[in-house]
Amino acid sequence: xxAQFEIKGFxxxxxxxxxxxxxxxxxxxxxxxxxxxxxxxxxxxxxxFERIGEAFDRYATTSPAVVVKMLPVDDAxxxxxxxxxxxxxxxxxMASNTxxxxxxxxxxxxxxxxQWARIKMGEEGARLHAVAAETxxxxxELISSLGNRLDEIGADLRLGGSRQTRFSMRMAADxxxxxxxxxxxxxxxxxxxxxxxxxxxxxxxxxxxxxxxIIGARPSMGKTAVAGSVALRxxxxxxxxxxxxxEMSSSKIAMRALTDLAYDRNARIAYSDLITGRVDDATYDxxxxxxxxxxxxxxxxxxxxxxxxxxxxxKIERIADDLKAMGKSLDVLVxxxxxxxxxxxxxxxxxxxxxxEISSSLRNFGREYNCAIVALSQLSRNxxxxxxxxxxxxxxxxxxxxxxxxxxxxxxxxxxxxxEKAKGKDPDKEADRVARLIDVANKLEFIIAKQRNGPVKxxxxxxxxxxxxxxxxx
Numbered sequence: 253x254x255a256q257f258e259i260k261g262f263x264x265x266x267x268x269x270x271x272x273x274x275x276x277x278x279x280x281x282x283x284x285x286x287x288x289x290x291x292x293x294x295x296x297x298x299x300x301f302e303r304i305g306e307a308f309d310r311y312a313t314t315s316p317a318v319v320v321k322m323l324p325v326d327d328a329x330x331x332x333x334x335x336x337x338x339x340x341x342x343x344x345x346m347a348s349n350t351x352x353x354x355x356x357x358x359x360x361x362x363x364x365x366x367q368w369a370r371i372k373m374g375e376e377g378a379r380l381h382a383v384a385a386e387t388x389x390x391x392x393e394l395i396s397s398l399g400n401r402l403d404e405i406g407a408d409l410r411l412g413g414s415r416q417t418r419f420s421m422r423m424a425a426d427x428x429x430x431x432x433x434x435x436x437x438x439x440x441x442x443x444x445x446x447x448x449x450x451x452x453x454x455x456x457x458x459x460x461x462x463x464x465x466i467i468g469a470r471p472s473m474g475k476t477a478v479a480g481s482v483a484l485r486x487x488x489x490x491x492x493x494x495x496x497x498x499e500m501s502s503s504k505i506a507m508r509a510l511t512d513l514a515y516d517r518n519a520r521i522a523y524s525d526l527i528t529g530r531v532d533d534a535t536y537d538x539x540x541x542x543x544x545x546x547x548x549x550x551x552x553x554x555x556x557x558x559x560x561x562x563x564x565x566x567k568i569e570r571i572a573d574d575l576k577a578m579g580k581s582l583d584v585l586v587x588x589x590x591x592x593x594x595x596x597x598x599x600x601x602x603x604x605x606x607x608x609e610i611s612s613s614l615r616n617f618g619r620e621y622n623c624a625i626v627a628l629s630q631l632s633r634n635x636x637x638x639x640x641x642x643x644x645x646x647x648x649x650x651x652x653x654x655x656x657x658x659x660x661x662x663x664x665x666x667x668x669x670x671x672e673k674a675k676g677k678d679p680d681k682e683a684d685r686v687a688r689l690i691d692v693a694n695k696l697e698f699i700i701a702k703q704r705n706g707p708v709k710x711x712x713x714x715x716x717x718x719x720x721x722x723x724x725x726x
Contacts, residue, residue, distance in 0.1 A: 261374065266367050267297045270360040271304070272350030275316050275343060279354070280308035283361040291368045296331055300343070316343040369405050376401055399562040406565070445583050445624060448485020451711045452698060456660060459486065459584055459624035463704075464615045466590070466654055468629040468643060469664035470636070474696060475628045476500065476588055477508070478664060482626065483586050484509050487551040492580030494571035494623075495553050496564065498592035502553035506546065513542035550580040560594045561613045568621060582623045587614065589628035590654070608653035615657040629654060631663070641670055645701050661702040667692045 270287070274280060284305065292298040303322040304314050311318055320328070320340045332338050352360040380398055383389055444458030459465065459482075469475045480495070487493045497505060514535075552571045559567065564587075572582045587593070595606035611627075618625040631647045643663035648654045655661060671689040675682065698711040 261371055262293055263367060264294065266360075266363050267292050267294055268346045269350050269352050270357065270364050271297060271300055271343075272346035272348075273352045273354055273357045273360050274301075274304050274314050275319065275347040276350065277354030277357050278308075278312075278314050279357075280305055280314055282357050286358065287361040287364060291365050293368060293371060296334070299327075299331070300339075316340065316347055319343060372405050373402065376405075399560070402562075445486050445491045446489045447482050448489070449482070449698070449711075449713060451713075455700060455709060455711060456703065456706055459626065460659075461583070461622050461624055462619045463659040464618050464625040464627060464657060465660045465662065466627055466629050466648070466658040467662050467664065468631050468648055470631050470641075470643070472669055473664040473666055475664060476505075478696075478698075479586050479588055479626060479628055480505060480508055481512060483551060483584065484512055484549070486584050487549040490550070490580075491583035492550045492575040492578070493552070494568065494575070494582055494585045495551065495588070496559070496567055496571075496586065497553065497555045497588045498557050498559060499588060500555070502555045505553060505555075509546055510539050510542045513545055514538040550575055550578050557592065558594055559592075561610060564593060564613075565617070568617060572621060582621055584624045584626060585617070585621070587625065587627040589630060590614070591630050604653075611654045611657045641665070642697070642699060643701075655702060658702065659704045660700065663697075663699040663701055665697040665699060667695065667697075 270283070274283065287301070289298040289301045292301055300319070303319050307318045307322050308314050310322075317340075320343065323331075323339060328339050335342055376398060380394070383394060444456075444460035446458055447453050447456070467475055467479060476499075483493045483495050495505065552574050554567045554571060556563075556567070568582070568585065571585070575582050590610060591607070593610045595609045614625050614627050617623075629648060631643050635641050635643055635647050642665045645655050645661060647663075648661070668689055671685055671692070674685060694714050696713040698713050700706075700708050700711065702708060
């Protein structure tokens with residue numbers, strides 16, 4: 253055989269078993285979404301896995317006789333010489349010796365991935381041991397490199413047990429019809445998790461698993477307010493929600509959530525009043541009621557500044573585990589905010605590439621963990637230099653990759669913020685400014701600038717209920 257059979261800890265029967273089960277099952281689709289050729293440590297098995305896939309795609313069968321015909325004559329002879337027997341004889345042996353029933357082929361596939369991950373991690377450990385002995389090695393770069401590699405291995409290991417990625421048109425249509433029936437049943441046009449904002453739900457269909465939403469704004473526009481309100485309302489609707497804050501403590505976010513919930517009991521409590529302790533008995537009762545409800549929600553907070561992408565993945569894992577213990581899956585993950593994440597050392601000094609790496613990683617997390625990603629983003633200062641300060645896609649800070657990677661990009665704009673800072677040049681203009689400020693004092697524009705699966709339009713929201721000021725967003 254080949255040298256791979258001599259790897260310490262490698263059990264050849266695990267790979268032979270899944271190949272034998274595929275040869276008997278006649279259905280390659282069951283593993284196509286979770287298993288790749290490079291998960292096989294024995295090169296011959298990787299090669300045969302690809303030929304089995306080709307046989308199924310071309311002839312809708314994985315029988316040994318057809319698979320053998322997929323091998324070029326030169327390849328068959330070369331592999332036969334290494335085996336000491338014909339490839340057809342080797343295929344027949346694997347099919348007859350398999351101990352996994354075709355119905356359980358997915359389980360056998362995951363065992364292959366687990367073995368691959370275990371041995372690859374051992375190789376990384378050996379490499380670390382060897383490199384760490386070099387006195388000139390940069391410890392920070394070594395940790396970053398190792399973390400990225402283990403991250404990649406872990407991603408494959410998780411994906412192998414999580415979801416299907418390959419669909420026929422019939423399978424995709426079945427999923428689409430399920431979503432359509434759910435939307436009809438909901439009566440709201442929603443096929444995803446609620447935003448808690450009726451008009452935004454109507455335009456977007458909700459927050460969808462595997463997709464990334466970017467909410468961008470300049471400071472003081474209410475990014476955290478909106479994201480917190482969305483997280484709270486999604487959790488109240490039964491969704492499992494994670495909120496990763498790189499800037500604000502979880503207790504401060506919880507205070508904002510308490511004011512939001514208390515609003516439902518007609519208690520308008522300013523966030524600043526909670527911080528300063530200006531709370532009367534009636535207000536305190538409403539806050540206690542809100543605390544009881546908040547404690548029971550499937551909403552997990554993580555607070556830590558300066559997270560790397562690798563560290564963020566670890567946080568997501570823990571959030572998912574906590575929600576699983578509550579009987580929930582991770583449906584929505586909020587990141588506050590994107591530019592505060594730390595990239596790997598790979599693109600150190602090139603901010604455009606660093607943000608591209610972060611954005612791409614967040615999008616991949618959405619697919620890997622099958623959850624909606626809501627990432628907040630700071631906008632460039634160019635907005636402040638224009639007469640019309642409504643943001644556009646060109647204002648996304650540091651990288652065009654954010655727009656590219658996102659399925660939906662929304663901007664927040666409060667005209668009142670700029671009117672409050674302005675002053676009329678004469679009495680008439682000042683009167684116009686004050687009158688306009690009164691008209692838009694409670695108005696928040698939710699500008700949907702990009703949406704892969706829907707229209708781009710502006711939704712007017714009311715900030716009479718601002719998360720952390722007097723309640724939430726509606």
